[in-house]
Each structure stands twice: as C-alpha cells, then as structure tokens.
Amino acid sequence: MIRLGVIFGGRSGEHEISLMSATSVIKAIDKNKFLPVFIGITREGKWLLYDGPVEHIEDGGWQKLAEEALATDPEKYGITVLGAQKSLKDWIDFALPVLHGPYGEDGTIQGLFEMADIPYGGCGVLGSAAAMDKSLAKEVFAKKELPICRHLSLYKEELDENFDRVIGRVEKYLPYPIFVKPANMGSSVGISKAKNREELTAALELAMKYDRRLILEEGLDCREIETGVLGNYRPEAAAVGEILPSAEFYSYEAKYFDGGMSKICIPADLPDEVTKEVREIAVEAYRLLDCCGFARVDFFLERGTNKVYINEINTIPGFTKYSMFPLLWAEKGLPYPELIEKIIQLGFERYEDRK
Ligand code: ADP
Ligand code: MG
Ligand code: MG
Structure with missing residues (x-):
C-alpha cells in the first residue's frame, strides 16, 4: 500500500477551492492501492494531520477536529514541517498537493518535498513558480x-514613485478595456477589467493588495x-x-x-x-x-x-x-x-x- 499524502487547504485566497478538489480526489482514489493520509494546512499555515470523516474537509470542520486530536495526542498527530525529512517521510510515501495559488501551486511546497526527498504529483519547483x-x-x-496578447508588466514600487506617469505610459500602450492582474494569483482573485482611467486606478490598487508584481493586458x-x-x-x-x-x-x-x-x-x-x-x-x-x-x-x-x-x-x-x-x-x-x-x-x- 502506498501511503498517499493528500495535502489540502493552504494559505492562499483559494483555500476553499482546494477543499473541494481534495474531497473529490480522496473519494475517487482506489483504496486497495492507496492509503490516503489527509494533511490539512490552515489559512494561517499550520499543518494538521486529519483522520476524521472526509465530509468535514469541504465544510471546513476538519480543522477543529484535527486540532482536538492533536491536543489529546500530540505524539500521534503532530507533524513537523521544518525537519520535514524525518517527520513527513514517516507519514507518507507520496505527496499529492491539491492546493491552488500561492504557497501550493507556486513551487514553495514542491521545494519542501524536494528537500524532504518525497516524490510528489505535478510540476516541480521551476515549472510551478514560472x-x-x-x-x-x-x-x-x-x-x-x-x-500572447499585448501586455505590460509593472511593479508596485514604480507606481508608488510616480503613479500618474505610469498611468500615462499604460494608456499610451494599451487600449481600454484593460485587464489588471496580480502576477501571482489564481481563481481571478484581485483581477479587474478597467474601462477608463478611474477604473484603472481602482484596479491597480486592488491588484497591489495581492502582489507587488502586476500584469496589465489588452482586454480581448x-x-x-x-x-x-x-x-x-x-x-x-x-x-x-x-x-x-x-x-x-x-x-x-x-x-x-x-x-x-x-x-x-x-x-x-x-x-x-x-x-x-x-x-x-x-x-x-x-x-x-x-x-x-x-x-x-x-x-x-x-x-x-x-x-x-x-x-x-x-x-x-x-x-x-x-x-x-x-x-x-x-x-x-x-x-x-x-x-x-x-x-x-x-x-x-x-x-x-x-x-
Ligand atoms: P486566473 O489565474 O486568476 O484565472 P486569468 O489570467 O485566467 O487569471 O484571468 C481570469 C479571467 O479574466 C479569464 O478567465 C478571462 O475571463 C478574463 N481575462 C483575463 N485576461 C484577459 C484578457 N487579456 N482579455 C480578455 N479577458 C481576460
Ligand atoms: Mg490561473
Ligand atoms: Mg485563468
């Protein structure tokens, strides 16, 4: 039996989506070949081992149950992330990160698996980050x-230094409507379609809440x-x-x-x-x-x-x-x-x- 670590939740804006994806994956895997081990990551980034009902992954109830289990038996339920070599490998033979967005889809957790010498599903560090x-x-x-469509990459410091000049440059290069996106995100979080200068200003401010790197694109x-x-x-x-x-x-x-x-x-x-x-x-x-x-x-x-x-x-x-x-x-x-x-x-x- 392969102990399959299904990793879900995570510190990203796409936490809930991950719970849905992971539930589907867990229900579908062949239990004769794989022993699923549920590892949930809370929004704050705490790793928790969970062996309660699958149904409580999607509704978020897993977190409380896992915390209770950990409080009663830290020996059994404790996972250390740092020093992962010993601890994660003690739990699982293969890691399947079912996480979306930053700290999951972006190469960070893939790097952890590389360091801990654990085979894992999906892209490696470079592919994920790129x-x-x-x-x-x-x-x-x-x-x-x-x-690719016409686009312009910006970073927050440029906008902080001279917002008006950057807006001028953007308007010269891209026709409205303009899509404004945080460079590192998913699920359309932080993305807006701006049809004029006022909306562009608001769109930039929103996107900057998520990332200091931004991409602006001609809206097709x-x-x-x-x-x-x-x-x-x-x-x-x-x-x-x-x-x-x-x-x-x-x-x-x-x-x-x-x-x-x-x-x-x-x-x-x-x-x-x-x-x-x-x-x-x-x-x-x-x-x-x-x-x-x-x-x-x-x-x-x-x-x-x-x-x-x-x-x-x-x-x-x-x-x-x-x-x-x-x-x-x-x-x-x-x-x-x-x-x-x-x-x-x-x-x-x-x-x-x-x-
Ligand atoms: P995410 O990674 O969050 O899915 P996308 O780049 O796919 O980010 O953008 C989300 C959605 O915004 C797209 O699915 C599309 O509907 C719309 N969109 C993004 N960029 C453009 C564009 N340049 N022209 C038209 N629509 C766009
Ligand atoms: Mg995406
Ligand atoms: Mg997309």
Missing part, C-alpha cells in the same frame, strides 16, 4: 514567439478555450474545451458562486485547425516552463479573427470531478480515478529519474 507568475510566463512565451473580445497536458518528457494534450462564463468575464464569482451558471463545453466547437493549434501550443508552452506531471493550459480565441492567444498555465487546476481538467481527459478516454493514478505514476517516475 507558471504561477503571469508576468514571467508571458516573457518566456514571447521569447519563443508563442501568440474572446472565447475562453482550455486544454489539459499530461506527462513528463513526452507530454500530451487532452481534448479542447470551452468555458462559457456567466458574467462579463470569468471572475471569481462566475467560477465558483454563480449557482453553476458558467458552462463547460467539451469538445469546444472549433474548426479542426484551431483545435490542433491549441493542443500544439499547449504542449510547447508546458515544455518551455519546464512543467511535468500535469497542467491546464488556457487560451483566448479572439472573436471575428479566430486568432489564438495563450493566456496562462495552471499547474494545479481545479480538480473536482466536474472541473475542466479531469473532464478533458475523460473525453480522451482517461476516467477520473485513472487520471489521478497516472499523475501519481508520473510523480514516481520523475523522482526515480532525478535520483
């Missing part, structure tokens, strides 16, 4: 002439197209799907709280050559950022011209049974439980290769 930073990823894509009139990539050195792309957002753009609310009004369409209704282009660019981008294991690669398809733009790579995409990434692989004939096993197998393979 894909998490939208500014850096766009520069790398640009170097290889992958199609577009369809949202996504594909999944799976593999280490010979990655392959899944089917191509489309998101039909319930709001003006695919905001945090549209993603998770709009009563399921945002729709997923698989396969996306696209000309064959567009589907082919999307899948090819996805694999190339994945390799460029040194991704491995799996990732979801997101695109914009401009209305009217049908021009394809790569937007971002998500190295730990939403992972419930109804999320885009697993559905794209199910469409290709790889059902959800087998997809998880494949990710674990790829993690072990990479671990062996790097030894």
Whole structure:
C-alpha cells in the first residue's frame, strides 16, 4: 500500500477551492492501492494531520477536529514541517498537493518535498513558480514567439514613485478595456477589467493588495478555450474545451458562486485547425516552463479573427470531478480515478529519474 499524502487547504485566497478538489480526489482514489493520509494546512499555515470523516474537509470542520486530536495526542498527530525529512517521510510515501495559488501551486511546497526527498504529483519547483507568475510566463512565451496578447508588466514600487506617469505610459500602450492582474494569483482573485482611467486606478490598487508584481493586458473580445497536458518528457494534450462564463468575464464569482451558471463545453466547437493549434501550443508552452506531471493550459480565441492567444498555465487546476481538467481527459478516454493514478505514476517516475 502506498501511503498517499493528500495535502489540502493552504494559505492562499483559494483555500476553499482546494477543499473541494481534495474531497473529490480522496473519494475517487482506489483504496486497495492507496492509503490516503489527509494533511490539512490552515489559512494561517499550520499543518494538521486529519483522520476524521472526509465530509468535514469541504465544510471546513476538519480543522477543529484535527486540532482536538492533536491536543489529546500530540505524539500521534503532530507533524513537523521544518525537519520535514524525518517527520513527513514517516507519514507518507507520496505527496499529492491539491492546493491552488500561492504557497501550493507556486513551487514553495514542491521545494519542501524536494528537500524532504518525497516524490510528489505535478510540476516541480521551476515549472510551478514560472507558471504561477503571469508576468514571467508571458516573457518566456514571447521569447519563443508563442501568440500572447499585448501586455505590460509593472511593479508596485514604480507606481508608488510616480503613479500618474505610469498611468500615462499604460494608456499610451494599451487600449481600454484593460485587464489588471496580480502576477501571482489564481481563481481571478484581485483581477479587474478597467474601462477608463478611474477604473484603472481602482484596479491597480486592488491588484497591489495581492502582489507587488502586476500584469496589465489588452482586454480581448474572446472565447475562453482550455486544454489539459499530461506527462513528463513526452507530454500530451487532452481534448479542447470551452468555458462559457456567466458574467462579463470569468471572475471569481462566475467560477465558483454563480449557482453553476458558467458552462463547460467539451469538445469546444472549433474548426479542426484551431483545435490542433491549441493542443500544439499547449504542449510547447508546458515544455518551455519546464512543467511535468500535469497542467491546464488556457487560451483566448479572439472573436471575428479566430486568432489564438495563450493566456496562462495552471499547474494545479481545479480538480473536482466536474472541473475542466479531469473532464478533458475523460473525453480522451482517461476516467477520473485513472487520471489521478497516472499523475501519481508520473510523480514516481520523475523522482526515480532525478535520483
Ligand atoms: P486566473 O489565474 O486568476 O484565472 P486569468 O489570467 O485566467 O487569471 O484571468 C481570469 C479571467 O479574466 C479569464 O478567465 C478571462 O475571463 C478574463 N481575462 C483575463 N485576461 C484577459 C484578457 N487579456 N482579455 C480578455 N479577458 C481576460
Ligand atoms: Mg490561473
Ligand atoms: Mg485563468
């Protein structure tokens, strides 16, 4: 039996989403092959071992139960993160971080697993960090002439020094509407679409609450197209799907709280050559950022011209049974439980290769 550490929660704005993804993963894994070990990370960053009911992961009840267990038996339930070599390895044989956003999807926890010599699922340190930073990823894509939209990277100190001058520069370079994003985030947290200078000012202030690195982009009139990539050195792309957002753009609310009004369409209704282009660019981008294991690669398809733009790579995409990434692989004939096993197998393979 492989002791599979499912790591959920985390210190990011996407804590709740992680609880949903992790619950789905735990329910689906083959219990004859894997012994799931639940490791929850609180919003404050405390690591807790949890062996209560799976149902209390999603509703957040796990935290109190895990804290009570720890208080009664610290020997049994204590996990040390520092000095992880001994302690984490005592608990698990493989780590599956089902975390989204900073401190989970960004290479930090992957670094911890590397240090602790624990094989893990998904991208390594570089791939995770590079894909998490939208500014850096766009520069790398640009170097290889992958199609990206017009954009401008800024950092907080520039704005602090001379806000008006920066605004002037932005307006000269980018037409409204302008998307303003924290470079390191996900789930649309901190993102706004600004249609004029006043909205741009507010959008910059909001984005700066999340990151000192920002990216501003020309707002495209577009369809949202996504594909999944799976593999280490010979990655392959899944089917191509489309998101039909319930709001003006695919905001945090549209993603998770709009009563399921945002729709997923698989396969996306696209000309064959567009589907082919999307899948090819996805694999190339994945390799460029040194991704491995799996990732979801997101695109914009401009209305009217049908021009394809790569937007971002998500190295730990939403992972419930109804999320885009697993559905794209199910469409290709790889059902959800087998997809998880494949990710674990790829993690072990990479671990062996790097030894
Ligand atoms: P996140 O990592 O938070 O998902 P994205 O870059 O994907 O960040 O942006 C979130 C959403 O905002 C996208 O799914 C899309 O709806 C909208 N969006 C972002 N950038 C643009 C753009 N340049 N043009 C049009 N829509 C955009
Ligand atoms: Mg993202
Ligand atoms: Mg996105």
